[in-house]
Amino acid sequence: MAMGTGNTSQLSAGRLEIRPEEHAALVDGRPLGLTMRELQLLATMAAHPQRIMTREELFTEVWGGQPRRDDRSVDVYVSRLRAKLGEALPEVRLIHTHNGIGYRFSPDG
Amino acid sequence: MAMGTGNTSQLSAGRLEIRPEEHAALVDGRPLGLTMRELQLLATMAAHPQRIMTREELFTEVWGGQPRRDDRSVDVYVSRLRAKLGEALPEVRLIHTHNGIGYRFSPDG
DNA sequence: CGGCCTGTGAAAATCCTGTGAACGCAGGCA
DNA sequence: TGCCTGCGTTCACAGGATTTTCACAGGCCG
Numbered sequence: 001m002a003m004g005t006g007n008t009s010q011l012s013a014g015r016l017e018i019r020p021e022e023h024a025a026l027v028d029g030r031p032l033g034l035t036m037r038e039l040q041l042l043a044t045m046a047a048h049p050q051r052i053m054t055r056e057e058l059f060t061e062v063w064g065g066q067p068r069r070d071d072r073s074v075d076v077y078v079s080r081l082r083a084k085l086g087e088a089l090p091e092v093r094l095i096h097t098h099n100g101i102g103y104r105f106s107p108d109g
Numbered sequence: 110m111a112m113g114t115g116n117t118s119q120l121s122a123g124r125l126e127i128r129p130e131e132h133a134a135l136v137d138g139r140p141l142g143l144t145m146r147e148l149q150l151l152a153t154m155a156a157h158p159q160r161i162m163t164r165e166e167l168f169t170e171v172w173g174g175q176p177r178r179d180d181r182s183v184d185v186y187v188s189r190l191r192a193k194l195g196e197a198l199p200e201v202r203l204i205h206t207h208n209g210i211g212y213r214f215s216p217d218g
Numbered sequence: 219c220g221g222c223c224t225g226t227g228a229a230a231a232t233c234c235t236g237t238g239a240a241c242g243c244a245g246g247c248a
Numbered sequence: 249t250g251c252c253t254g255c256g257t258t259c260a261c262a263g264g265a266t267t268t269t270c271a272c273a274g275g276c277c278g
Contacts, residue, residue, distance in 0.1 A: 106139075184258090241257075
């Protein structure tokens with residue numbers, strides 16, 4: 001493992017690496033084409049592995065402020081994220097849905 | 110690092126942890142996929158270890174109000190709960206039936 | 219302009235819930 | 249012992265709630 005920049009936070013999940021500081025998410029060193037929002041959302045979830053995060057919590061972390069009562073932004077971006085992650089890592093399911101609550105990031109599928 | 114969210118209550122039973130505040134029941138740190146009702150029921154029983162709780166008592170705590178005379182909701186959810194717990198913890202029997210009375214949660218099998 | 223990102227609305231798909239009913243087990247009794 | 253009966257367990261299903269996905273309009277920037 002490289003010892004270069006010590007203070008960049010780096011989140012890992014198997015073959016997936018997330019470097020929020022560098023605005024990049026990599027699979028086997030190859031960048032996924034994530035947009036800003038998608039990356040922010042992924043980084044936020046990956047920062048709390050195995051923890052069930054509510055939509056509200058995720059919205060506050062990523063968008064800031066309070067979500068509208070019937071806001072579906074989080075869901076839509078989770079969907080877009082899953083689509084891109086699914087292409088690069090077809091055999092793993094990193095993001096799990098918890099009905100009535102929110103989502104959970106699991107590094108080991 | 111300090112504990113992020115102030116956990117007011119944490120129920121434990123061997124390798125099983127229940128955190129109602131976080132909507133989670135964990136085995137070895139991995140959440141098992143409980144639905145809301147299943148989690149509520151488990152949390153309620155686990156909050157009174159070794160105590161035989163009647164169906165009526167459980168229904169009132171989880172569903173609220175009085176159960177119908179021939180209501181089987183508690184039984185059905187206990188069954189669903191046992192199925193999921195049995196997959197994650199095959200060697201222990203946490204929920205015991207007390208004929209004619211109700212159910213009892215035993216942390217040590 | 220042309221292309222991409224964003225958030226919203228709404229249809230489609232999926233999951234959860236409670237109920238009825240079938241099944242099995244245990245205890246009581248002749 | 250063998251049968252009967254009551255209770256607990258589990259299956260299947262319909263209705264409702266929730267999530268997933270698609271399509272689109274507006275905004276931003278090269």
